[in-house]
Amino acid sequence: MTGMSRRTFLGLSTAVAAGAAATALAGCGSSTAAKGEAASGKVKLPSYVPNTSIKPDLPPNAKGLSAGYLSYPKELIQSVSKAPGDGSKVTLLTEIWTQPPLPKGSNEHWQKVNKALGVDLSAILGTDPGYDEKFSATVAGGDLPDLMWIPPNQGIQHVAQLLESKCADITDLVSGDAVKDYPNLAAMTPAHWKTAVVNGKIWGAPSPYPAFGQVYGGNPEVWEKAGGLSAGSPDEFLAKCKEVTGGKVWALEPIYVNAVSVMSQCFGAPNKWRQNKDGSLTFWQETDEYLAALDFVLKLKKAGVFYPGDPKMADAYLKMAQGSIGAAVFANPSGARANLRTNDPSLAAEILIPFAAGGRQPNHHYHLGTIGYTAIKKGSEERVRMLLGVLDYLAAPFGTKERELLEFGTEGVDFTYDKQGFPQRTDRGKQQVEGFYSGLATATTAPFALLPSTFAGSHGPQDVKDIYAVEQKLTETAITNPTVGHYSDAYTEHYGRMSTEATDLVNDIVSGRRKTGEWKSFWTEWRSQGLDRMAREFQKSIEKNA
Structure with missing residues (x-):
């Protein structure tokens, strides 16, 4: 895209x-294909048949690892023998x-x-x-x-x-x-x-x-004084954020809901839903792990490491390239490296690999x-x-x-x-x-696929190697969303408002306008307003079709 x-x-x-x-x-x-019992049975997904005529320099796999190419092919192959129309x-x-x-x-x-x-x-x-x-x-x-x-x-x-x-x-x-x-x-x-x-x-x-999903991408020049963006614990991450913050530089962009999302991976939160042993589902934002991440982000806020701006700011990536923000949340690792290269071709974004927090193993969340x-x-x-x-x-x-x-x-x-x-x-x-x-x-x-042309400047082949290595690290802890491929009427009816209200509450809590004690009661109220129904409908679909 x-x-x-x-x-x-x-x-x-x-x-x-x-x-x-x-x-x-x-x-x-329905159509002329599956009907009746076949339509409600468990689906057999299409076979995975990679194209063997094209040889990437770095191979993909079914776990989501991207193919990596270090150069443009000298000869292109024909993948479609004739016009299909x-x-x-x-x-x-x-x-x-x-x-x-x-x-x-x-x-x-x-x-x-x-x-x-x-x-x-x-x-x-x-x-x-x-x-x-x-x-x-x-x-x-x-x-x-x-x-x-x-x-x-x-x-x-x-x-x-x-x-x-x-x-x-x-x-x-x-x-x-x-x-x-x-x-x-x-x-x-x-x-x-x-x-x-x-x-x-x-x-x-x-x-x-x-x-791969959301990650923190950082300006390496900002993080150099702290020994890089990587961290092994919440305390080390907080210490590094404090170290790079000062003068006209802040460690993190002020989009708090993104910060909690990435930190929730460190605290072991599920990827959107947790499937419990009895088959029931728990929404990720109502878990103790997400609340622990919210508490940690509030701690980061109190330490003054967030840029003092609008939690919906639109120019965080540009400010990161300019060096006034150390790290921002990106949709995926390649997007972080490509965006920073576009804004400043001399800068290669560092990617924060989720670290273990709160005595839990990290869970990178697949997109x-x-x-x-x-x-x-x-x-x-x-x-x-x-x-x-x-x-x-x-x-x-x-x-x-x-x-x-x-x-x-x-x-x-x-x-x-x-x-x-x-x-x-x-x-x-x-x-x-x-x-x-x-x-x-x-x-x-x-x-x-990871391509050198994705990354501005002459560093493309090295960027491909670097991001491929990041993806390899992320696959070690990456988990999927168990509801993918399942449908809930309640979800389409209520999710938009629920998400907006949850984001507003995150912003209010981190900004100090409301207390973290309101977080669990918010989800208690939403259970009766549609969340329980979403969970039941997804569970029913999983039991029937997974």
């Missing part, structure tokens, strides 16, 4: 951290994270992609913010697009009912070895596919995203691994298969001719190769390719 905003980051990580996840994705319903018109509803491209009629690159896909693709391009309104307006129009990207965290309501009647259940077409008909989709891991499962059925092609999935409008099996072929083309990985066309366009016109051999868009490429690719990659794309 390119050009993702700070607001979007908060949506994908902080808000999702409170349980949005793929659990908010409501499934579509049948010449028909296809509409796509998706979201873009950068400036809109030139319209299809005046966009030569768009027309070239359509020729490669073998369809006349039109796209309805939503933006951030506003995608939920675009989605609702499109649905209200009655004529649904052939392909619809469904995000987990933008407040879209009643998706389950809508898709139950309007979308194709693709379980039989991709489950198990059936996915081998779509090799690029087959290269997605079980974790990717699980986010597209609801009620024991698979409803779309996932939109992959880095598997969902996707930012949603793209569902297919119900139709004949032939048309659904054709549209799956289109999505398979869009999921072409790094190192393929298809990916270069989609992401960069035509050499000499839309892009040129830089000194390191990586494509760089021309002005025309920025007008015609960038925004269009942003929308296509939102719909679906290949699993995330």
